[in-house]
Amino acid sequence: MAPFNPYTFIQCPCSDSSPLGRPADSNSPTGSEPEEDERTFDPRAPRSNYSLYPLEYLLYCEDCHQIRCPRCVSEEIVTYYCPNCLFEVPSSNLKSEGNRCTRSCFQCPICIGPLNVTTQETKPPDPSLLTAGNAPHSGAYALTCSYCNWSSTEIGIDFDKPNGIHAQLAKIRNGGEPRLTAKERKERRKELSHRGDSAAVVAAREEIDGQALDLENQFANLKAFYSSQLADPSAGDNGLSTLGDLGFSSPSSLSRIMSLYTGGKLNDNKAKSRLGAMREALTSDEGLLVTDLDESALISQLHLSDHCDTASTEQITNQPPNLGEPLLHGASRFTSSLRPIPYLLRTKRSKRCPVCRHIISKPESKVGTTRFRIRLVAGSYIPSITIKPLVLPNPSGGSSSSNVGDLLTPLTPVHYLLTFKNPIFETIKVTLATPAATPGRFASKVTILCPQFDIDANTDVWDEALKDNDRGDKSSRSSGSHTRQRRGTEAGLQLEVGKIWERGRNWVSIVVEVVPASLRLEDGGMLREDEDVLEIAMFVRIEWEAENGGDDAGISSAAVGKDRDQKEKRELAYWCVLGIGKIKQT
């Protein structure tokens, strides 16, 4: 079993349907208001999963003075780039080329490792050939995966040039046959029709028609066909238009429907309303694709193949849509029909506060840099909470030796140290509250021994650095201890209610006593998922005095306030969940 690491999750206020401190008025009778006020947060509620985040994932809006989570911020894409070649892709290319890298970056269709272009070794490696700069002949390059040794030659694809693989691949089908794009197909046909009707030309035309349409070509053909139909409404008028005005097959009704969505003028189209119905595509040139329902070839191929020859669901879903899929039906059942996957592009995104629309995180637009122009993370505004088991050396011998990751013994009190670290440059006053028993079927008892305390300000970082240097010179462990006040040790390791356990420059440790519940069920039922995890919901309220306007942490981007002397009282309150450990099942 994986060891249990204590964790602290913080609830983002965005998921709270009713604002804190105010009772929900819509769905609660007025009589229960005081009860509503004492409403506590249940970490086991199904919805809680979606509102709890580790501190690192949270941002902070300086204008709203509120925590923002990944779920409530709105994102804007700053840059698109390929994660493999790290080239930026302009958004104009994105519209025409799609959201994948069009250079030579591909992933293996079998294992999704990266593919690289290699020369195919046709001759044995011979040192005497070192100087012979033999020009690579056609088909000299292939894509190979250095993780699973897959090679594009397995699906009959090789390349003439080592660059521009994406363009080359678009012209080759699996097996090495050339693949015509819709445009090429049309040009080829036009060329043939100019040459007359000799037997060779007819054969060549049949060859073009014989090539099965793939999804891309079919769509292109259909689109061309229908747009020509719309442009030329008289074509294909079959005289039934007077009856078929309501049908969807007439260009007029189609354009009327389209205008409903695009907001075009309806009256304009009324003029054409008497025009006839469109005809449907009739040839493959127009995008007609006769579905081949005869799958006996596939079935016989399945009979002959191993399990490993068939593509897994994951492999199929990783395949880029449309690219060279032979048919709409029966696509990619075998690994031999999989194609190299061009890398999906990645983005750099900036984030906005959902309420005030201020930007709270903005990376530099260049792909290579990792700096941020704006980065208002919650970690530099609200205290971090770390959990550590507190081991009390018990004189009677029965020491509660609890390590991180150990299972908690039911009904035996254990103590945990919660260390709060203040990131801001003001002294903060922290008030904690927690329900005396955890919610759920197994109520563990929780007592915070010191629910109210002050944490000193986070002084300048240079003070800390200088202090550390001093400490390093003396190179003794004890010299650092004058900065700390070990109340616990001074008091002879006695737990005192209302006393801080230990405090440092900008941090305070307090003790929480937990009596884990017994996980025994009377009816002998089974535990539900994660019911043995002891989670404590804790309400944290921070108060501090901030300089008016000028904001609290060093990375503030807001304008400096006019009257700096004036202090303003601020407070922030939120729920958090402390994951303490797992209770032993007896």
Next chain:
Amino acid sequence: MSRRPPRGEYIETDTGNKVARKATLVGTQNIMLGGKTVIQPEVMIRGDLVRSIQSSSTSSSGGATPNNTAVAIGRYCFLSRGACLRPPGRLYKGAFTYMPLRMGDHVFVGPGSVIQAASIGSHVYIGARVVVGEFAILKDYVRVLDGTVIPPNMVVPSFTIVAGQPARVIGEVPEGGHEAFELRDLYKTVGNNPHPAPA
């Protein structure tokens, strides 16, 4: 050597490197440490796998001293017990040669990991029992979870969390997670006079 009466577990250099006496460093003249780097026991660094063919630009200039660095490590790196750094090698113009392995600052390499990357950026966390294949490139702020196998030639862009065999992108490093890559505090916790880990 005898000036220091109690032989500590680590050799601490003037630039603040802490190298365990039980670490195996081969070809030390080809290993560059940026300073304040911790090398734990049983770590192996293969500085002997040096580039055998100089790139055409340096060889044509003639008089310039050949750059023989096999492994270059930045500041505040931490190589855990049993890690192995091995420069990658490949055929170059028909002959086999090794290429230098470069590592930025604040790189943590977990116990038992084997690194054959071409370059690793700064603020990179590599977990335990990870294999980084030859000529892989890890950019800045990358987190590699335990047991990952990064295939050769893979590029892992910045702010990426990867895991799996072969490695695939499983998440993004959040904005607030940048400070967790700092290894200054971890540096202080090892050595001959270690400081206790901060709260």
